[in-house]
Amino acid sequence: xxxxxxxDGILETAVYVDDMDAAHAFYQGVLxxxxxxxxxxxxxxxxxxxxxxxxxxxxxxxxxxxxxxxVVPGHDTKGHSHLAxxxxxxxxxxxxxxxxxxxxxxxxxxxxxxxxTSIYFRDPDGNVLELASAPLWPNFMS
Numbered sequence: 001x002x003x004x005x006x007x008d009g010i011l012e013t014a015v016y017v018d019d020m021d022a023a024h025a026f027y028q029g030v031l032x033x034x035x036x037x038x039x040x041x042x043x044x045x046x047x048x049x050x051x052x053x054x055x056x057x058x059x060x061x062x063x064x065x066x067x068x069x070x071v072v073p074g075h076d077t078k079g080h081s082h083l084a085x086x087x088x089x090x091x092x093x094x095x096x097x098x099x100x101x102x103x104x105x106x107x108x109x110x111x112x113x114x115x116x117t118s119i120y121f122r123d124p125d126g127n128v129l130e131l132a133s134a135p136l137w138p139n140f141m142s
Contacts, residue, residue, distance in 0.1 A: 030102050
C-alpha cells in the first residue's frame with residue numbers, strides 16, 4: 001500500500017439552511033463573518049485564513065451545476081449539521097457574554113480530557129455550532 005498524497009487542510013465546510021436571510025443575519029450579523037459571495041443557492045463567508053463557510057439554501061443544491069470551468073456535482077443534506085469554530089482559550093468568557101447579549105442560548109459546554117473547552121449553540125435553522133478552544137484534538141493544541 002502506498003502513502004496517500006498530503007492534504008493541506010479543510011478549505012470549505014458547509015451548513016444547509018431554509019432561510020438564507022436569517023442565516024446571513026446570524027453568520028455575518030452575530031458571528032461577524034464577512035460574506036464573500038452572495039447567490040441564490042449559497043452564501044460564502046470568510047471563516048479565517050484560507051477557510052470558508054458555505055451556507056447552502058437547503059433543497060436548492062441537489063442538482064449538478066454547469067459552470068464555464070466544469071460541472072459542480074449536486075449535494076444536499078437533511079437534518080442538522082455541525083461545525084466548530086476555533087477560538088483562543090482566553091476568549092471563552094467573552095464569547096459566553098457576547099452570545100448572551102445577542103440572545104443566542106448556549107446549549108451546552110464541555111471541558112475535554114485534554115483541557116480544551118467547547119461552547120455549543122444553534123444557528124436559526126438548528127445547525128449545531130461549536131466554539132472550541134485548545135487543547136482539544138492532538139492536532140489542535142494551541
